[in-house]
Amino acid sequence: xxxxxxxxxxxxxxxxxxxxxxxxxxxxxxxxxxxxxxxxxxxxxxxxxxxxxxxxxxxxxxxxxxxxxxxxxxxxxxxxxxxxxxxxxxxxxxxxxxxxxxxxxxxxxxxxxxxxxxxxxxxxxxxxxxxxxxxxxxxxxxxxxxxxxxxxxxxxxxxxxxxxxxxxxxxxxxxxxxxxxxxxxxxxxxxxxxxxxxxxxxxxxxxxxxxxxxxxxxxxxxxxxxxxxxxxxxxxxxxxxxxxxxxxxxxxxxxxxxxxxxxxxxxxxxxx
Amino acid sequence: xxxxxxxxxxxxxxxxxxxxxxxxxxxxxxxxxxxxxxxxxxxxxxxxxxxxxxxxxxxxxxxxxxxxxxxxxxxxxxxxxxxxxxxxxxxxxxxxxxxxxxxxxxxxxxxxxxxxxxxxxxxxxxxxxxxxxxxxxxxxxxxxxxxxxxxxxxxxxxxxxxxxxxxxxxxxxxxxxxxxxxxxxxxxxxxxxxxxxxxxxxxxxxxxxxxxxxxxxxxxxxxxxxxxxxxxxxxxxxxxxxxxxxxxxxx
Amino acid sequence: xxxxxxxxxxxxxxxxxxxxxxxxxxxxxxxxxxxxxxxxxxxxxxxxxxxxxxxxxxxxxxxxxxxxxxxxxxxxxxxxxxxxxxxxxxxxxxxxxxxxxxxxxxxxxxxxxxxxxxxxxxxxxxxxxxxxxxxxxxxxxxxxxxxxxxxxxxxxxxxxxxxxxxxxxxxxxxxxxxxxxxxxxxxxxxxxxxxxxxxxxxxxxxxxxxxxxxxxxxxxxxxxxxxxxxxxxx
Numbered sequence: 001x002x003x004x005x006x007x008x009x010x011x012x013x014x015x016x017x018x019x020x021x022x023x024x025x026x027x028x029x030x031x032x033x034x035x036x037x038x039x040x041x042x043x044x045x046x047x048x049x050x051x052x053x054x055x056x057x058x059x060x061x062x063x064x065x066x067x068x069x070x071x072x073x074x075x076x077x078x079x080x081x082x083x084x085x086x087x088x089x090x091x092x093x094x095x096x097x098x099x100x101x102x103x104x105x106x107x108x109x110x111x112x113x114x115x116x117x118x119x120x121x122x123x124x125x126x127x128x129x130x131x132x133x134x135x136x137x138x139x140x141x142x143x144x145x146x147x148x149x150x151x152x153x154x155x156x157x158x159x160x161x162x163x164x165x166x167x168x169x170x171x172x173x174x175x176x177x178x179x180x181x182x183x184x185x186x187x188x189x190x191x192x193x194x195x196x197x198x199x200x201x202x203x204x205x206x207x208x209x210x211x212x213x214x215x216x217x218x219x220x221x222x223x224x225x226x227x228x229x230x231x232x233x234x235x236x237x238x239x240x241x242x243x244x245x246x247x248x249x250x251x252x253x254x255x256x257x258x259x260x261x262x263x264x265x266x267x268x269x270x271x272x
Numbered sequence: 273x274x275x276x277x278x279x280x281x282x283x284x285x286x287x288x289x290x291x292x293x294x295x296x297x298x299x300x301x302x303x304x305x306x307x308x309x310x311x312x313x314x315x316x317x318x319x320x321x322x323x324x325x326x327x328x329x330x331x332x333x334x335x336x337x338x339x340x341x342x343x344x345x346x347x348x349x350x351x352x353x354x355x356x357x358x359x360x361x362x363x364x365x366x367x368x369x370x371x372x373x374x375x376x377x378x379x380x381x382x383x384x385x386x387x388x389x390x391x392x393x394x395x396x397x398x399x400x401x402x403x404x405x406x407x408x409x410x411x412x413x414x415x416x417x418x419x420x421x422x423x424x425x426x427x428x429x430x431x432x433x434x435x436x437x438x439x440x441x442x443x444x445x446x447x448x449x450x451x452x453x454x455x456x457x458x459x460x461x462x463x464x465x466x467x468x469x470x471x472x473x474x475x476x477x478x479x480x481x482x483x484x485x486x487x488x489x490x491x492x493x494x495x496x497x498x499x500x501x502x503x504x505x506x507x508x509x510x511x512x513x514x515x516x517x518x519x520x521x522x523x
Numbered sequence: 524x525x526x527x528x529x530x531x532x533x534x535x536x537x538x539x540x541x542x543x544x545x546x547x548x549x550x551x552x553x554x555x556x557x558x559x560x561x562x563x564x565x566x567x568x569x570x571x572x573x574x575x576x577x578x579x580x581x582x583x584x585x586x587x588x589x590x591x592x593x594x595x596x597x598x599x600x601x602x603x604x605x606x607x608x609x610x611x612x613x614x615x616x617x618x619x620x621x622x623x624x625x626x627x628x629x630x631x632x633x634x635x636x637x638x639x640x641x642x643x644x645x646x647x648x649x650x651x652x653x654x655x656x657x658x659x660x661x662x663x664x665x666x667x668x669x670x671x672x673x674x675x676x677x678x679x680x681x682x683x684x685x686x687x688x689x690x691x692x693x694x695x696x697x698x699x700x701x702x703x704x705x706x707x708x709x710x711x712x713x714x715x716x717x718x719x720x721x722x723x724x725x726x727x728x729x730x731x732x733x734x735x736x737x738x739x740x741x742x743x744x745x746x747x748x749x750x751x752x753x754x755x756x757x
Contacts, residue, residue, distance in 0.1 A: 028621060028702075037721050042705065059621060059702035073610030074620055175720025182722075200722030228610060230618070344658055362661065372656035375674040384670070388660040434660075 026055035027235045030067075030075035032146060033173035035218075036060030038193035038262050043255040048242050054235045062173065064144030070094060070221075073228035076236040078221045079243075081146035081191070086219045095221035096233075100272035101243050102252050102263040103217045106150055107195055108208035109178075110136075110187035118187075124211040125158035132158070135166040137186035141177050142169025146216070151189045154213060178204070191216055193262040217272055218263070220244075243267070293354045293363045293437050294320040294469060296341060301350035303336055303493075311336050311347070312493040320437075323470040325480045325501070328490035329521050334473040335369075337490065338440045341471065342366045362389055364438035369446050371427035373415040378407055378426055381415045385430045401433035402426075405459055421452025428459050439463060441472040445479065457482060477517070481505060489513045491521075530728035534736075537729060544706075545730075549737060552710040555623050555697070556690040559630030560638075563690075564683050567635045571642025572668040572675075575650055589643065592636030597629075601696030604629050608700060621702040626710070629696035634686040641682040646671040677749055684745055691738055711737070 035041055036058060045056045061069060063080040070078040071094050078095060080086060089095045108118065108127055116134040118127040131138050140162070141148040155162050168186065170177045174194040181188040182202040190198075195206070208214075220240050225231040242248045244267035252265045266272050296318040303311040311333045318324055318341075326334045339345045340352055342364060374381050382398035391397065402408045405425045410418065415426060424444055431439055441460065445453040453476075460483065464470045474480055480487065484501035491512045497504065508514045515521040537545045574585055606612050608620040608628075619625045649671050650657075657667050672679065694712035701708035703717060711734040718727035 026707075028704075033720065037717075039721075057621060057702070057704040057707055059704060072612075073615070173720050175722060178722060179719065198722040200724050230610060339655075342659060344655055366655075366659045368655060372653055374653075374670065375676075385660050388657070388662045388666055 024055060025053055025235065026057050027076040027232050027239060028057045028059060028074070029077045029079050029239070030059050030061065030069040031079040032063050032066060032081060033060050033175065034081065034147070034191040034194045035079065037173065037175045038191075038197045039257070040193065040252070040255055040263060044248070044251045047251055048239060048248070051242070051247075052235075052238055054238060056239060060173075062141070062143040062145030063147075063149065070223050073223070073230065076223055076232045077239055078223065079218065081216055081218045082149050083217055083219060085146075085149070086221060090221060093227060094224055096224050098219045098221045099240060099244055099267065100269060101218045101220050101267055102249075102265045103215060103272065104192045104263050105209065105216050106147065106189050106214040107192055107206045108187065108214075109181070109190055109195060109204045110207045111185040111203050112205050113185075113203075114207060116187070119207045121208050122210050124154050124208055124214055127208045128154055128158040128162075129160055131187050132160045132162060132166075135164065137166050137168065137184055138162065139177055139181040139184065139186045139188040140167065140169040141174065141189075142171045143173070145173075147174060147189060147191055150214075150216065154189070157213065196260055196262055197257045217266075292320050294318065295355040296438070297351075297353050297355055298340070299351045299353070301340060301347045301352060303333075303340060303345060304348045310493050311340065313350075314490075314493070314495045315350075316488065316495055316498060318438075318469070318471065320469055322485035323464050323483055324472070324486050324488055325484035326471065326473040326488045326490065327475075327477075327480055327516070328496075329516060330475070331492075332490040333493040334490055335442050336493075337488075338366065338442050338471065338473060342440050363436055364440065365431040365434045365436035366440040366442065367424075367427045367431050367444050369443040371423045373418070373423055373426070375416060376414070377412050378402065378415050378418070379411040381426060382430045382433050386433055389434055391434065397433050401429040404432065404462070405429040406455070419452075421448050421455060424448060424452065424456055425459065428456065428463070432459075432463055436468055438469040438471065441470065443473055443475065445474070445476065453479070489516070491516075526725060526728065530725045530732060533725055534729035534732040538733060538736075545733065547706055548709055548711055548714050548730075549733065551623065551706075551708075552691060552712075552734070552737070555626045555710055556630060556687060558627045559690045560634055560683060560687045562627065562631040563634040563638050563686055567638030567686075568642045568672055568679060568682075569668060570635075571639040571644075572646040572671045573664070574639070575643045575646035576667045576671065577664050586640075586643065589636050589640040593640050595633055595636060597633055597693045597695035598699070600632050601629055601699030604632065604696065605699050620700060621704060621708060623701070623708060625700040626697040626708060629700045630690040630693060633693055633696060634690050637689055638682055638686045641685060642672075642675075642679055645675045645678040645682065649675050677753070680745055680749055684742055687741060688738055691734065691741075 041058050049055055059069065059075065063082045063085060066078060066080050067085055067089055069075050070089070078089065086098050090098050108124060110118070116131040116136040118130050121127045140151060170180050174190060175198065177188055178190060178194070178198050179200055182200055182204050185203060220243055222233060222236045222240055223231045225233040249265035249267055252263050253261060256262055298314055298316040301311060301314045302309055326337060328334050336345065340347055374384060376384070379398050379402060382401055383394045386394040386397055399408070402411050405428055407422065407425055407429055410422065415423070418426060445456050448456065457479065460470060472483060487497065487499055487501050487504040488495065489497040489504070496510045496512050497508065499509065504513070505517070508517055512521060574582060574589070604625065605620065607614045608617070608625055609615055653670065657670065662670070692712065694716055697710060698713050698716065701710070701713065703709050703713035711730060715727045715730045715734070718730060
């Protein structure tokens, strides 16, 4: 009996240790669902790992959660898309420095029959006003993500307080929110990266785009080793340096779905 | 049934001269769970050598008496004391009406009991016990697939292997057919003749006549008679025992 | 119906050409869930048998607790474990967050009450039958626990399989403490969640079918083993 138990215990330890013994060089990047769901990381990370030998482990959460993760010291690098939050992160001493990496834009998507009649508008706030007035169903991320924050800013610009049965926060990632909107025939705000690569569009289409306020900038920050000593500063910085390097920028720009680029590199654009 | 011949021809090892744990004394013992006296103010002295059969109608407290003696239940009032050496516990064993068969082989059932009692030479002792009960050919069979009679013989082998000075048997043949009953009785005879004190309950008067040296007769939790078997069956002293022997006492 | 058809074709194709990514995910799923179940069984089986055997104050409360914890919400377990394993948490220095080990721990915590509670029930039923026999032989509590575990082995195997089912099907806890990192901590369930959120519903469904097939295979294997042992008579 005892011998049997011992054998099982040893087996368990062997299973658990299976991976740990390989000595690995890796960093953890807290990023957003949009970069993960759009397939960007899968496309660009092999080039970085091949060049440096550093494995990049991406934990994809909403921007708010990703920032929280980094604040607790659970990530070496933060790669998100909400400039005010990112700047606050650095200002509070959690991050070393914010570097702009790339941008794309948000799009207002909705059912093709467009009950609120917003198709073709170039003023996103105006479009939201019409949706609210029509009480047409609108699905919100509601998860403190970058997209959610952008949406909140637009409602503010529209001077509308979105409450009522037509406004449905899902509290989930971009993909699940799009699934919900597709199933309900509702409007929603999506980042273009996720939207283009999203495979379950059904009757949804882009109805409003091109508003300057729909601009979606991504920034990258090294977690502050002064705050969390275990942060892998050198390897994290190597990743950041590569993202903003000509090679990294070229590879980001080259990634697209169905021939359409999803992200536009702009690391050279100071102040972005 | 060649079983009787078989058990007689085997030498009986492991029997050592050792001080007896008997007599067993019950002094004014009551057992009354929830205030209901199932055994009521019972005093009894059991001595070495004789085969004691506990008789009485259903509900008289026969099984409870055995369990009190064996230490499986604790008296509400009164004392159970082993007059001989130690507290006696490892030197007495019990066989139940429905034998508990562990989910393992016949041999492993015996070996496990020996292990729990901390006895050495388990394999050999078990083999001898199985041979003496005619179960050796079934040693590797799963115990739970044995017939009822075989299971009770295994329970006897298991108890016997412990070399108890006292063996309690609670209606050991209650659910067996005549052939199996005969085999079990034969084994009990051998165990008794090897020097083990037998205390047995039964509702089978024929069995009581065949096995008893003395009779303990209970009625409604009380000791009514404690007498040599011959006298008890010929001329019971109490009206209850008389009624019981004549089949007029249902409970 | 069309969705299910195309998902089934997709699942078959992935399995048939031994898709390397799928293989990796399946192997990791198996490793994590089997480790978690082994860990939980090593603790839960003796624990369940002990609760059935040993009388102690508060025993009924422990039984109620075990039964209630069978339905422990995975997300809550994940969150609790995350707060423990986070660099800012008490166990942060171990650096276990976002590793398979963290996922094993999470699933083990989820499965432990299931195994312990079901084992307790099995042991209680068995003890009802064995109690007088064991007490007659003077068995110690430890010896009693050993007998109950060994003699209850066939029922307990089912218990462990139930635990494996819960572990393998769980997504909330491993998502939080594992992070669904490709390829380090991506298992079947988190991969399904990811593909669902990417709108690849047929692919997600196909992965689900593979997961179900996997659970069926593990259960079938266990049943075959058990019957083989039973046929041999023990």
